[in-house]
Amino acid sequence: xxxxxxxxxxxxxxxxxxxxxxxxxxxxxxxxxxxxxxxxxxxxxxxxxxxxxxxxxxxxxxxxxxxxxxxxxxxxxxxxxxxxxxxxxxxxxxxxxxxxxxxxxxxxxxxxxxxxxxxxxxxxxxxxxxxxxxxxxxxxxxxxxxxxxxxxxxxxxxxxxxxxxxxxxxxxxxxxxxxxxxxxxxxxxxxxxxxxxxxxxxxxxxxxxxxxxxxxxxxxxxxxxxxxxxxxxxxxxxxxxxxxxxxxxxxxxxxxxxxxxxxxxxxxxxxxxxxxxxxxxxxxxxxxxxxxxxxxxxxxxxxxxxxxxxxxxxxxxxxxxxxxxxxxxxxxxxxxxxxxxxxxxxx
Amino acid sequence: xxxxxxxxxxxxxxxxxxxxxxxxxxxxxxxxxxxxxxxxxxxxxxxxxxxxxxxxxxxxxxxxxxxxxxxxxxxxxxxxxxxxxxxxxxxxxxxxxxxxxxxxxxxxxxxxxxxxxxxxxxxxxxxxxxxxxxxxxxxxxxxxxxxxxxxxxxxxxxxxxxxxxxxxxxxxxxxxxxxxxxxxxxxxxxxxxxxxxxxxxxxxxxxxxxxxxxxxxxxxxxxxxxxxxxxxxxxxxxxxxxxxxxxxxxxxxxxxxxxxxxxxxxxxxxxxxxxxxxxxxxxxxxxxxxxxxxxxxxxxxxxxxxxxxxxxxxxxxxxxxxxxxxxxxxxxxxxxxxxxxxxxxxxxxxxxxxxxxxxxxxxxxxx
Numbered sequence: 001x002x003x004x005x006x007x008x009x010x011x012x013x014x015x016x017x018x019x020x021x022x023x024x025x026x027x028x029x030x031x032x033x034x035x036x037x038x039x040x041x042x043x044x045x046x047x048x049x050x051x052x053x054x055x056x057x058x059x060x061x062x063x064x065x066x067x068x069x070x071x072x073x074x075x076x077x078x079x080x081x082x083x084x085x086x087x088x089x090x091x092x093x094x095x096x097x098x099x100x101x102x103x104x105x106x107x108x109x110x111x112x113x114x115x116x117x118x119x120x121x122x123x124x125x126x127x128x129x130x131x132x133x134x135x136x137x138x139x140x141x142x143x144x145x146x147x148x149x150x151x152x153x154x155x156x157x158x159x160x161x162x163x164x165x166x167x168x169x170x171x172x173x174x175x176x177x178x179x180x181x182x183x184x185x186x187x188x189x190x191x192x193x194x195x196x197x198x199x200x201x202x203x204x205x206x207x208x209x210x211x212x213x214x215x216x217x218x219x220x221x222x223x224x225x226x227x228x229x230x231x232x233x234x235x236x237x238x239x240x241x242x243x244x245x246x247x248x249x250x251x252x253x254x255x256x257x258x259x260x261x262x263x264x265x266x267x268x269x270x271x272x273x274x275x276x277x278x279x280x281x282x283x284x285x286x287x288x289x290x291x292x293x294x295x296x297x298x299x300x301x302x303x304x305x306x307x308x309x310x311x312x313x314x315x316x317x318x319x320x321x322x323x324x325x326x327x328x329x330x331x332x333x334x335x336x337x338x339x340x341x342x343x344x345x346x347x
Numbered sequence: 348x349x350x351x352x353x354x355x356x357x358x359x360x361x362x363x364x365x366x367x368x369x370x371x372x373x374x375x376x377x378x379x380x381x382x383x384x385x386x387x388x389x390x391x392x393x394x395x396x397x398x399x400x401x402x403x404x405x406x407x408x409x410x411x412x413x414x415x416x417x418x419x420x421x422x423x424x425x426x427x428x429x430x431x432x433x434x435x436x437x438x439x440x441x442x443x444x445x446x447x448x449x450x451x452x453x454x455x456x457x458x459x460x461x462x463x464x465x466x467x468x469x470x471x472x473x474x475x476x477x478x479x480x481x482x483x484x485x486x487x488x489x490x491x492x493x494x495x496x497x498x499x500x501x502x503x504x505x506x507x508x509x510x511x512x513x514x515x516x517x518x519x520x521x522x523x524x525x526x527x528x529x530x531x532x533x534x535x536x537x538x539x540x541x542x543x544x545x546x547x548x549x550x551x552x553x554x555x556x557x558x559x560x561x562x563x564x565x566x567x568x569x570x571x572x573x574x575x576x577x578x579x580x581x582x583x584x585x586x587x588x589x590x591x592x593x594x595x596x597x598x599x600x601x602x603x604x605x606x607x608x609x610x611x612x613x614x615x616x617x618x619x620x621x622x623x624x625x626x627x628x629x630x631x632x633x634x635x636x637x638x639x640x641x642x643x644x645x646x647x648x649x650x651x652x653x654x655x656x657x658x659x660x661x662x663x664x665x666x667x668x669x670x671x672x673x674x675x676x677x678x679x680x681x682x683x684x685x686x687x688x689x690x691x692x693x694x695x696x697x698x699x700x701x702x703x704x705x706x707x708x709x710x711x712x713x714x
Contacts, residue, residue: 034713036711038669050668144553146550168552170555174707177567178570179633181693311696315695
């Protein structure tokens with residue numbers, strides 16, 4: 001019994017002496033300054049993350065190893081380190097170092113402690129250094145963590161540290177920024193449209209007046225189209241030629257205006273004979289289809305596609321010119337037609 | 348039997364009378380040793396640390412008897428403050444040093460000296476001819492003392508005043524138990540203490556939170572307008588997110604943004620670029636700016652709003668390994684909140700789809 005008491009007292013005394021001297025030696029370590037840790041990702045649990053540890057060595061000399069330890073509980077030198085849950089640096093590589101050379105990752109490294117050993121050994125200068133490691137797995141929980149940096153004269157980061165410093169870093173969640181762009185087709189028509197603003201489209205009646213065998217009768221209307229459809233759009237025309245009862249005006253087939261010949265046609269170009277129409281306007285790349293794309297040539301065929309666009313299109317304004325000529329023997333009457341333009345977007 | 352009893356009584360009464368006589372005589376013997384007791388006695392120490400050197404002792408007392416004082420003794424004892432006790436052992440480690448003392452309440456200049464192997468402080472003014480009145484407050488400031496070297500240890504001082512500066516009945520002939528004739532005297536007690544070491548451990552800290560309304564919520568956002576919260580060419584739409592940072596990093600911190608522009612499959616919304624620009628509805632853009640900088644936070648160009656409410660998003664940097672610096676913190680701060688405004692607008696030709704961009708804000712403390 002007395003022997004046991006002596007043993008316990010002796011053990012206590014030894015532990016106090018050892019502990020005290022250890023604390024004293026820890027406390028004597030010089031402070032590592034300018035400590036920082038850059039992460040390529042601070043997303044919780046992220047893999048293949050690059051860590052860039054920077055600090056300034058305070059004590060030059062025979063630094064043979066450096067320990068970079070990641071802790072979830074404390075940044076204090078005297079506290080034992082609890083590995084952050086999920087953190088894994090076992091498979092990391094030293095991919096870059098600045099301000100210092102000759103250090104490699106030691107096999108004695110653990111899941112949360114990277115030990116760099118100086119091979120071959122040699123003196124180390126005081127000053128700023130940086131070590132960049134890849135292939136690290138971030139801690140699983142988004143919160144603050146600590147990194148302890150120690151330098152040693154031993155080659156395996158054992159013994160009392162020469163310099164010590166710590167830092168804190170934060171693991172967070174990412175956040176998403178999102179937008180929804182809906183399928184979009186802008187299409188309007190009228191006798192006139194101001195700019196590309198469909199709210200200004202007005203008029204749905206073209207009056208060609210008194211037809212004459214001496215001069216062509218002309219009129220125009222306008223269409224604006226735009227879409228974000230990936231395959232663009234087709235604008236087609238529906239309706240018949242101008243009629244009055246059983247009497248009709250023959251549709252044109254890409255021919256020029258012939259005064260004194262009954263004919264009805266349209267095109268989408270700037271014409272000089274007769275003077276009517278405007279070429280397509282606007283930033284879009286839509287084009288007028290063949291048959292309606294030649295100046296001074298007119299055509300009318302029910303169901304024809306008059307303009308097409310490949311891919312998403314910005315604004316395009318098409319001006320449709322209408323041409324009517326009549327022969328002397330054209331039957332009198334009020335000739336009319338109803339035309340419908342249909343824009344089909346291909347998403 | 349009765350004679351025996353009477354005899355015993357006589358012896359007993361005689362003994363009692365003798366005891367009472369002695370008790371009555373003793374005070375008169377004491378009265379010869381000193382006239383009266385110094386009052387309001389105290390010694391204030393500038394340090395109670397064991398072994399502290401150069402310690403100042405402020406010795407205070409008030410005279411009881413008027414007289415032309417020429418000598419004072421302050422004797423420091425480990426065992427007793429009682430005047431007349433012949434044993435006065437110096438406290439271990441104690442010393443009055445080579446005394447330097449100043450006085451108040453006493454006339455003229457007083458010369459300090461040590462005696463008894465630096466245990467005793469003496470002060471004399473041989474030329475004094477001025478009477479010090481009764482009830483005079485006197486202070487002696489000794490600045491050269493070395494404290495006893497034992498923690499939490501009581502020790503004592505004896506103070507005596509004399510009419511002579513030398514010879515008999517003076518500090519020169521003072522010795523414990525043979526103090527001679529003095530004017531007034533009194534004892535004091537004091538103690539060393541133990542130094543209290545207070546240690547506080549402050550760890551490096553960096554608390555960083557990205558949120559919408561309060562820390563912990565999801566700051567993810569959908570930028571748009573209208574009932575369906577869509578993005579189109581008619582408006583520049585915005586949404587905000589906040590980050591708070593608290594750190595004791597003495598060199599502050601940097602906050603970087605990492606992520607790509609808005610993407611939907613193979614389509615994307617054009618990033619604003621490396622320069623702050625003004626967004627125009629219908630011209631496809633995505634960007635961000637620091638709209639409200641928190642305490643000690645400085646927005647980094649081009650994310651500082653440019654010439655106004657301008658936006659930037661430099662994908663060359665935001666998609667790099669560590670992202671693009673969007674704000675810097677100049678020093679330690681507690682809960683500095685900064686607001687980021689993300690903006691986007693679509694063109695007519697922006698392909699339909701749901702565009703997303705995973706963004707990270709990464710804070711790096713400079714400790």
